[in-house]
Amino acid sequence: MAEIVFTRIDDRLLHGQVGREWVKAEDCDLIVVANDETSEDRQAQKLMNIATPLFAETVFWTIDRTIKEIEETHEDSKALILVESPEDAYKLVEAGLNIDTVNLGNMRELPNKDKINENIYIGDSDREYFKKLHDKNISIDIRTLHSDKALDESVLF
Numbered sequence: 001m002a003e004i005v006f007t008r009i010d011d012r013l014l015h016g017q018v019g020r021e022w023v024k025a026e027d028c029d030l031i032v033v034a035n036d037e038t039s040e041d042r043q044a045q046k047l048m049n050i051a052t053p054l055f056a057e058t059v060f061w062t063i064d065r066t067i068k069e070i071e072e073t074h075e076d077s078k079a080l081i082l083v084e085s086p087e088d089a090y091k092l093v094e095a096g097l098n099i100d101t102v103n104l105g106n107m108r109e110l111p112n113k114d115k116i117n118e119n120i121y122i123g124d125s126d127r128e129y130f131k132k133l134h135d136k137n138i139s140i141d142i143r144t145l146h147s148d149k150a151l152d153e154s155v156l157f
Helices: 016-025 042-049 063-069 086-094 124-135
Strands: 003-010 030-034 057-061 078-083 101-106 114-117 120-122 139-142
Touching: 003 016, 003 086, 016 030, 016 078, 016 101, 030 063, 042 057, 057 063, 063 086, 078 086, 086 101, 086 124, 101 120, 120 124, 124 139
Parallel strands: 003 078, 003 101, 030 057, 030 078, 101 139
Antiparallel strands: 114 120
């Protein structure tokens, strides 16, 4: 069974920062890109695989498949789960996956979203899901890079 050691919200999903820095810092050997759209998009998968370190494996699963299989497959693996949104992170937590902290790394600037820092912009729906995560005693670690100083999660509410 895979051990979930790190869960990250990043609307870019798997890219160089994640592959170079977070996978190594969290000592992961399995990257799960949990995203319904990307699970079917072979071109996006090819681009994301470029960021996969040689010592790690990447799988592209739907949110539902991640919920059903992550803890039952990949014996003795240490998994980093990447999701695109706080809603997707909440779905994993609500389903009972063993997640106690969610890292918030990147959410791009879009209309009707407020700036938290240079890399994170959130809207009302995002706030609702961050509140739901908080209410389930899930810590929210707000850092883009592993070396960054974490912001206090109260900036999300």
